[in-house]
Amino acid sequence: MSTKITTLRMLPPAALCVLLGASTVLRAQSANAVEIQIKADQVASHVSPMLYGLMTEEINYSYDGGLYAELVRNRNFKEDSKDPVHWQLVEERGGAGSRSLDATQPFNEAIGSSLKLTVTQASGNQRVGIANDGFWGIPVKPNTPYRASFYAKAAPGFAGALTVAIVSNDGTTAHASAQIPRVTQDWKKYEVTLTTGKASPSAENRLVISTGNPGTVWFNLLSLFPPTWNNQPNGNRKDIMQLLADMKPAFLRFPGGNYLEGNTVATRFDWKKTIGDISQRPGHLNDSWRYWSSDGMGLLEFLEWCEDLHMQPVLGVYAGYSLRGGARFAPGAELEPYVKEALEEIEYVTGDAATTWGARRAKDGHPAPFPLDYVEVGNEDNADRQVGSYEGRFAQFFDAIKAKYPKLKVIATTPVTTRFADVIDEHYYRRSEEEMAFHANDYDTRRRMGQPVFVGEWATRVGDPTPNMSAALGDAAWMTGMERNSDLVIMASYAPLFVNVNKGGMQWQTDLIGYDAMSSYGSPSYYAQKMFSLYHGDNVVPITAQGVPTREWQPPAGRGGFVPPPQAAGRAGTPQPQAPPAGAGRGGRGNQPPPGPQQPPMPQQVPLMFFDATRDSKTGAIYVKVVNRSATAQPVHIALSGVAAVEASGQAIIMSASSPADTNSITEPARIVPITTKVDGLSTNFTRTFPPYSISVLEMKAR
Numbered sequence: 001m002s003t004k005i006t007t008l009r010m011l012p013p014a015a016l017c018v019l020l021g022a023s024t025v026l027r028a029q030s031a032n033a034v035e036i037q038i039k040a041d042q043v044a045s046h047v048s049p050m051l052y053g054l055m056t057e058e059i060n061y062s063y064d065g066g067l068y069a070e071l072v073r074n075r076n077f078k079e080d081s082k083d084p085v086h087w088q089l090v091e092e093r094g095g096a097g098s099r100s101l102d103a104t105q106p107f108n109e110a111i112g113s114s115l116k117l118t119v120t121q122a123s124g125n126q127r128v129g130i131a132n133d134g135f136w137g138i139p140v141k142p143n144t145p146y147r148a149s150f151y152a153k154a155a156p157g158f159a160g161a162l163t164v165a166i167v168s169n170d171g172t173t174a175h176a177s178a179q180i181p182r183v184t185q186d187w188k189k190y191e192v193t194l195t196t197g198k199a200s201p202s203a204e205n206r207l208v209i210s211t212g213n214p215g216t217v218w219f220n221l222l223s224l225f226p227p228t229w230n231n232q233p234n235g236n237r238k239d240i241m242q243l244l245a246d247m248k249p250a251f252l253r254f255p256g257g258n259y260l261e262g263n264t265v266a267t268r269f270d271w272k273k274t275i276g277d278i279s280q281r282p283g284h285l286n287d288s289w290r291y292w293s294s295d296g297m298g299l300l301e302f303l304e305w306c307e308d309l310h311m312q313p314v315l316g317v318y319a320g321y322s323l324r325g326g327a328r329f330a331p332g333a334e335l336e337p338y339v340k341e342a343l344e345e346i347e348y349v350t351g352d353a354a355t356t357w358g359a360r361r362a363k364d365g366h367p368a369p370f371p372l373d374y375v376e377v378g379n380e381d382n383a384d385r386q387v388g389s390y391e392g393r394f395a396q397f398f399d400a401i402k403a404k405y406p407k408l409k410v411i412a413t414t415p416v417t418t419r420f421a422d423v424i425d426e427h428y429y430r431r432s433e434e435e436m437a438f439h440a441n442d443y444d445t446r447r448r449m450g451q452p453v454f455v456g457e458w459a460t461r462v463g464d465p466t467p468n469m470s471a472a473l474g475d476a477a478w479m480t481g482m483e484r485n486s487d488l489v490i491m492a493s494y495a496p497l498f499v500n501v502n503k504g505g506m507q508w509q510t511d512l513i514g515y516d517a518m519s520s521y522g523s524p525s526y527y528a529q530k531m532f533s534l535y536h537g538d539n540v541v542p543i544t545a546q547g548v549p550t551r552e553w554q555p556p557a558g559r560g561g562f563v564p565p566p567q568a569a570g571r572a573g574t575p576q577p578q579a580p581p582a583g584a585g586r587g588g589r590g591n592q593p594p595p596g597p598q599q600p601p602m603p604q605q606v607p608l609m610f611f612d613a614t615r616d617s618k619t620g621a622i623y624v625k626v627v628n629r630s631a632t633a634q635p636v637h638i639a640l641s642g643v644a645a646v647e648a649s650g651q652a653i654i655m656s657a658s659s660p661a662d663t664n665s666i667t668e669p670a671r672i673v674p675i676t677t678k679v680d681g682l683s684t685n686f687t688r689t690f691p692p693y694s695i696s697v698l699e700m701k702a703r
């Protein structure tokens, strides 16, 4: 990439044209203060109250081994039909035995095999048992109660007690333990609380269930939960929930993503198999991301997660299309069962106890219906190359949903002509900061057609496993464009949200929040999101800029090359963009146009600074966001019109780094975080210098 820096000088009449494509670039001789003007008494558009939300799916061990607090891995032995993976045999001090999967002892219809422990030698202080190694360890923290539960039944002749304990991997330390005095010969649930003492925090532990008596015992659905957010019984990890709560997200799009669709219909998110007591949930192979899903995070848990964080659910329903082998159902009778399934799912979410599925939800423990405004039909259905398939499928879902739930807004995953979708979901994964910054102003020139946009997945994919500061700068540039155009972009959610950073945990690089068994952290992109979500007014105010430095960017050649911004047809009062460069790929697998003849990409000038301004209609506070991607501190002269005065004191929230490669990690979770300081010297006419590689919000009080 070239690093040649020039200066963008332009003053388009339209309020929203803060920065434009290379057609408007005039090269300047020096890097003087950038000039920005803010018309604080005018309203360019409104910031959607739904703009900042979350998108989630089971990827990168997002729930199992992630947010879902269950600590036992392979708790019902479905991960492998032959081998009880993650379960080891424990033989202590000469005790002997075996452990195996036993299909002759089915647990219920959902779980066909049990774990059989046969103890052949155990006397004196000898012990034999089973141990689970969890998701990259079982985390132990001091003075903490853990809820252990399991089902067991004993063969005739076994008369021993069982010890349930959290034990260090080397077997030397039992951090907490409890006794089950006897086990009956019928399946029965056993529950104990294991409370640690002054234990040193560590993940190098296992859950061990052992006995000192010979005989046979079968086990099933073994579970261990630490304290959860809001003490939900089948709940979520507190630390990760806190990171999410701090973002104040407006909505949660779930359950995917590819995870919604599966590779085949059998491996889709089959919501009916994810509800009810966890002992009745079979789980399923998450073949989109190649690992087993316990479905402990089922439909009700997604909804309770929304409730816990005051988020609106945005419910993705399976739309009769899976990812592999042309697995789709033709519109008409073939598709109808899946339309019915979606209607029932909506009833489970919103119906009262007089409805069939509302009653089922009440039985599952949540009598009150959940609020629901948005339903999304499928995911990235432009990947379905059968001409017209989604047109027909979407129309059938749309008609059925609107007939029963006329107030619901129905989101299409790609543009459709058969119906006027309420919202269109667009996905943008960019491979570099430069590429994301190049596109940051795309929505300034998007024609308003009365159909709002949900940017349901987007990210600057730089950094592994989590984004670095370079990615955060690209993200922040992009967010200025979405916020400024929030009359059009009414919702946005970064993806993927989570990654377990252990080896083997990540399937998709660059994820917002990272964790292992012990702790979690937000990436620089996480903090950028938080800054945008927390600090904005409800009105977008016009802002213009001159003298913005640019940097030359050589777009990559080849696939994912030259892709124009969506429907770039110009918006009244804004200049037309020039055709954008190669390297502007949209979407993950979706929203990609079919490959066409490749043009050699031209180098492009990409702005190094981005701005937007919003104002709170109630308090009058003005929020100016400034993104400085350059390696130098950048003075900016800010002139506000339309206000009598601005108080001299305000606050600045600034996140900066000494290098774009700087990042956060498990060991350095807070290397790059926003810092809030009181600032003075604000007025309707002032100059402020923004640090290199920085994202800033200036909050000013205006009269």
Ligand code: AHR
Pocket (backbone or CB within 6 Å): 057, 059, 256, 257, 258, 259, 379, 380, 457, 495, 496, 508, 587, 588, 589, 590
């Ligand atoms: O976010 C990862 C994947 O990217 C999603 O599952 C899919 O919708 C997109 O292609």
